[in-house]
């Protein structure tokens with residue numbers, strides 16, 4: 001009977017138009033989900049199974065979705081929301097922004113997009129090696145503040161190559177000299193197949209995980225195996241372009257240490273899984289986030305670094321059950337979800353207290369989330385940084401942060417045009433990878449720890465700072481030295 005009812009609804013509704021980014025629908029069980037999927041296919045409609053808690057993504061009109069909302073087999077209906085990187089670079093001042101937009105339009109010579117999607121570099125299969133100290137370590141004030149060198153020597157570990165951190169973001173420059181040696185390599189796509197061909201490039205899903213030649217991760221923004229960090233350059237970064245956000249985040253988790261190049265991450269010997277669901281515009285959707293989190297968990301990441309979200313400007317910030325379901329999916333598999341608390345002023349009229357105005361997903365009341373605020377080198381909260389007595393857990397370095405960016409480069413300044421604008425790498429986005437790296441370092445020393453033990457240790461060993469007193473759960477900042485004692 002139910003199948004007949006569904007059919008009747010869809011028959012009258014197939015003429016609708018897809019709106020925005022479509023909708024997410026949760027069914028009460030997999031049997032009714034399959035039933036729905038079959039009927040949609042028969043009527044020529046696309047359905048994407050998100051493979052988490054019976055969610056699918058559909059491109060239906062609001063009217064059509066209304067008809068499904070009250071169906072007894074449907075548990076929830078949500079818009080597929082826009083999610084963004086959490087840096088503090090985009091210019092919001094209307095006058096300055098208009099100038100930046102005009103300049104971005106003029107600067108064809110700047111190549112506003114460094115690379116187009118079709119130009120993603122091939123994935124290198126050999127490593128670069130190298131030895132010696134990291135020449136730019138002295139610019140990493142956050143590493144020095146955390147005494148990571150002391151932590152490495154007292155604990156006897158710089159991270160285990162068995163520990164995998166998924167950087168879920170705009171992708172990662174997997175060709176970068178200081179990241180390439182710490183990239184996760186999917187063991188099921190490495191080596192030689194029965195025909196003597198390289199499994200990484202044979203066009204076959206050798207490990208049967210649903211993804212062909214997924215060697216270093218996956219790109220859910222363009223649905224291919226090259227999660228390269230497509231970056232904007234010049235003035236475009238001031239109007240919402242991605243300045244190499246994912247690569248910057250990855251470096252602070254696990255840039256390779258002691259290779260004579262660049263910098264070192266908090267955990268310079270762990271592995272980075274490169275996940276892309278945010279585009280060169282620094283934007284993605286709930287659907288992409290769910291796919292990326294699920295992939296990362298299914299393929300062995302134990303720590304997820306999430307420098308993205310929605311800051312009160314989403315359609316339905318507290319109604320995003322789909323995101324909550326995938327974070328629970330991670331929790332059920334022991335995985336910690338480190339999340340940027342958000343940069344409040346980015347949302348129109350938005351306040352920085354996330355207890356009052358929750359951000360997505362960092363403010364969700366979910367046990368395996370660690371929500372991270374941004375501090376400067378004087379332990380002051382970044383002017384942009386969200387805080388919340390119950391919704392923000394800990395602070396970490398997030399103002400003028402130095403790290404890797406695409407094309408073998410390193411930056412703490414995104415753009416510096418004297419007389420016009422200087423923008424440094426600021427954001428709860430930058431604070432989050434420090435905590436994710438610390439979690440990975442702890443897990444390297446305590447390989448049986450699950451999200452609960454890691455989170456407890458991070459908060460318990462934090463150092464009290466007055467700027468977070470009453471403004472966070474721990475009241476303190478990350479202290480890697482103490483975490484590893």
Ligand SMILES: [Ca+2]
Nearest residue numbers: 205207209211
């Ligand atoms: Ca595969």
Ligand SMILES: [Ca+2]
Nearest residue numbers: 199204206213
């Ligand atoms: Ca393959």
Ligand SMILES: [Ca+2]
Nearest residue numbers: 134256261263
């Ligand atoms: Ca290095």
